Amino acid sequence: MPARPYLLDCDTGVDDALALFHLLSDDEVNLVGVSTVSGNTSAAQAADNTLRLLAAAGRTDVPVAIGAHHFRMAEYDGGVPHIHGDNGIGGVELPASHVDPLAESGPEFIVRMARHYPGELRLIAIGPLTNLALALELEPRLPELVGDLTIMGGAALVPGNASPVAEANIINDPHAAQIVFDAPWTITMVALDATMEQLIESDDRERLRSAPGAIAPMVAEMLGVYYDFYVSVFGRPCSALHDPLAVAISTGEVVPTLAPLVRVTVDATDGPGRGQTICDMRGVYNGYPPQSGAHVRVVLKVDRPYAPLLMDRLLSFA
């Protein structure tokens, strides 16, 4: 089977790096490029991080386009260095890549790739949805052109991670998210409901640290700040695999076992629910009967623990 074309839109980011490495490790994936957006770090920093990570993996062939620096109705405010480190990848200093970012913007790149692979491109968005909203404005036919859209973002029946009800990617740019969720495509939404169940632990990090090759020990180092942050959430150093889980679901290696197709509205007010993905889960008591107009598949449960698979992939780099 020929490798399928994938485009990753991300705000690299520690778990974005894991997602990138998962994609790079898969022979059935043709990663046609990466677009970056501000979120965990700035769009420019995220592009630089991505180029360095690609170089470390010997994949300087993958183009990277810098996307939106500011959000639609708010300025980028400096990211979350206490979670992802000062540079977005846990403070780890990687050698610079000799490759420059593309001259075109992230949204322009997304549109060009979607037109180049009509009906085939698999789009995975694991940062704020600013670039996708801009791409929809550049090309209203994007929903027809994109073959598959998987988003890491939102929460349905679990708490948020950036407010009591909002997940970080969505609250960073709720207006963009509203545009993306309102567009006529089927979205696979990999929510915190699924990602908070998929953890890598201290012993996983130790295995990465002592593994041969360059990638695994580098990842172990990147995970330092990230693991420290999660002590406040889980009571121990570990990490939720938000972004890479979205990749594994898009590639089909991890299969959703509970993912009702429901209506989703984004709270784009300035009220206390700002950034919430309001998912209509009222069917929970009755096997989620069909909802008219529903086009978001909210992933709540998957068929297996994902960490062992990700570990195999990270350890597979020479």
Added chain:
Amino acid sequence: MPARPYLLDCDTGVDDALALFHLLSDDEVNLVGVSTVSGNTSAAQAADNTLRLLAAAGRTDVPVAIGAHHFRMAEYDGGVPHIHGDNGIGGVELPASHVDPLAESGPEFIVRMARHYPGELRLIAIGPLTNLALALELEPRLPELVGDLTIMGGAALVPGNASPVAEANIINDPHAAQIVFDAPWTITMVALDATMEQLIESDDRERLRSAPGAIAPMVAEMLGVYYDFYVSVFGRPCSALHDPLAVAISTGEVVPTLAPLVRVTVDATDGPGRGQTICDMRGVYNGYPPQSGAHVRVVLKVDRPYAPLLMDRLLSFA
């Protein structure tokens, strides 16, 4: 032990009627009165219903005060006849009571009783919180005067029942709810998380229908429309015991086993999250560590199935 003073604030309502009967069946409860508010039906209709129910139970000694007809920033819009019947109590026609409602308003009555039983009055609010908000304005010391406050309302980690995220009592008057949740008292919030787990079923209704006395068969009749409504929720005729569960928790007969003390903010915007009780449940992954400023105990789980207890009480009426 002398009976403790209770005041029930309600929008009677089929499950309000069950709550009332639970209170009347408990020898340790001194029901000092009932205040009514619009919600399931109008405040005036709720008072009339309550007086008729009290008369049917031979309890014409319990005073009833009519409370707010309109909500703080919205007009009462006619209730939910498809759930609670045209008259609020499933369309059942009960004989009129010879007792009139009190001349004072529901909020005035609440304040008078709280002053009469300082530190002792147990307040159970199972309708929109309009009367309580008005009572707080009449008497800012209400939080000191009231001995215990239990509310049926809101949802934490389950869907709403009036919108994807809002429970009916709260969405009816989110501005009142905001005032009540912001006041300096400890609130036991009996959320949908707990009440949707407590159901009476068709065979329970059959037992009530064929039981001796006047109350049980009357309740069976009232439950007709209510059971029909719940087919759309649970896929079978049954009923969630929202309001009476709050009573059983207030009296201590049902004990919460998972009820974290968390911060709660009411969404009083006009956005898609309107009426949501935004509970900060982010401690779910870590045993709910203490939160500064938290004063709402959100009941998620209780120690036993409540339906058998309620059935015993309903069957205990002569």
